[in-house]
Amino acid sequence: MVRLINQLLLASFAPSITGLYAGLPEDRGSRDVKPHPIKHVGSSRDMFLAGDWRSDMLRMVNSQRAMRSLPALIANDLLNAAAQNHSNYQYSVQTMTHQDPAGSLGDRITATGLRWTNAGENVAWNQKTPAEAMDSWVNSPHHLANILGNFNVAGFGEQGLYWTQIFALIS
DSSP: OEEEETTEEEEEEETTEEEEEEEOGGGOSOOOOOOOOOOOOOOTTTTTTTTTHHHHHHHHHHHHHHTTTOOOOEEOHHHHHHHHHHHHHHHHHTOOOSOOTTOSHHHHHHTTTOOEEEEEEEEEESOSSHHHHHHHHHTSHHHHHHHTSSOSEEEEEEETTEEEEEEEEEO
């Protein structure tokens, strides 16, 4: 079910899965597409994300959680790979979306082999840095709710200004 709320698209795949879009204000709205095969793509932005940008993103997520006395999340390599694959897909179709030929968010997490009971996803487009992406998510109540949700692990991806955060509660 997809519905437009305050110019933010909230896609609910199941009661335990949330997904939200964040773009620049002029970019917000429904941008879903029918799934296409994933193409291998490269990024000319690698120099901008050189270093450990995922650690920076996790630090920013955990800073938001710490301000509210919530436990820190742990980076998960399997979720990093799932988030990166989703960002690669979005870039390949040049569309910010939660849809993916690999399936729903739940399908994509299950495919990693993780046993999960709760999951959330934030996607964004056109932010130039991890800090800009986080700023757009933190300033959106629905995206912030994912960042502060009942999760214990996280993974992050970026390709050509398409950002993905995946959160999960795993056992």
